[in-house]
Amino acid sequence: MPDAIEALPPLREVIAQHDLAARKSLGQNFLLDLNLTRKIARAAMPWAAPVIFEIGPGPGGLTRALLLEGAPRVIAIERDERCLTALAPLVDAATGRLMLHPGDALEADFAALAPPPWQVVANLPYNIATPLILNWLAQPDRIARMTVLVQKEVAERLAAPPGSKAYGRLSVAAQWRHNVRMLFDIGPKAFVPPPKVTSTLVELQPRQRPLAEADPDRLERVTAAAFNQRRKMLRAALRPLWSDADARLQAAGIDPTRRAETLTIEEFCALARLL
Incomplete structure (x- = not known):
């Protein structure tokens, strides 16, 4: 052959x-x-x-x-x-x-x-x-x-x-x-x-298992909101998802003044779990 x-x-x-x-x-x-x-x-x-x-x-x-x-x-x-x-x-x-x-x-x-x-x-x-x-x-x-x-x-x-x-x-x-x-x-x-x-x-x-637990659709919603306005601080970029984005970020242990490109995948998963 x-x-x-x-x-x-x-x-x-x-x-x-x-x-x-x-x-x-x-x-x-x-x-x-x-x-x-x-x-x-x-x-x-x-x-x-x-x-x-x-x-x-x-x-x-x-x-x-x-x-x-x-x-x-x-x-x-x-x-x-x-x-x-x-x-x-x-x-x-x-x-x-x-x-x-x-x-x-x-x-x-x-x-x-x-x-x-x-x-x-x-x-x-x-x-x-x-x-x-x-x-x-x-x-x-x-x-x-x-x-x-x-x-x-x-x-x-x-x-x-x-x-x-x-x-x-x-x-x-x-x-x-x-x-x-x-x-x-x-x-x-x-x-x-x-x-x-x-x-x-x-x-x-x-991978044998994902880096962190998250629902894929919710993870996509979080990353889409964060990176669609990647120059903005997260507290502003995530406001379409949460009116109290500042509090949600703090609940996940994330500084609200950070920007999307600084977050690890595990941190994005933590936010997805809050949706």
Whole structure:
């Protein structure tokens, strides 16, 4: 089976044959260097689930790498019909280990495609990366690990510690129930067409238990209120939630004059428990 995959035409030939000019509307930036795609696949190992979901495989660079590195089963979600046609020979070469699912990943029912747990390994389209990740963060019991290539700015927000400029709602949502690691950068020249930004591979591994007890919806309400007015003191930023925000903050042991970016995730959880 690896021989059949390695015997497939080079990716640039596949792109030319199927007229796969990247479409900006789909957030497409193809990664064709198999050395890099195999590096990404190896970074996702050891395989943590029987099914690997890939989003936006394009001409199949990362898909080939996942299969060559021994991924047990890959389900690739692709909304571009041109790419689905171009990937058909790879499906044949994979002899049952690759399934293509046509459609929008934001609307896909992963559970209908395969029973959990799953692992996600993907070069995410820039225009849907954040909403996809937020959706997956809410399913730590279903997704064993995420290894995703995103804009470096998004990776920094996911991994940012309290007190940093990048720390915000996404940081809290990610780190509350996941360990987040930035693995390595990939420059624009590695992609076709080259984006204007550097990309970063980031790993999100579910924690055995959250950093602190909190209801996820209430935690989101608190962080949204706090960071929507991040330049204001918390006593003012949280007033939409509580008319007596000053007293509530003091009850949680938090100085009302602090600002959102200085709070730890555990402190945000304490506020969520007061709602």
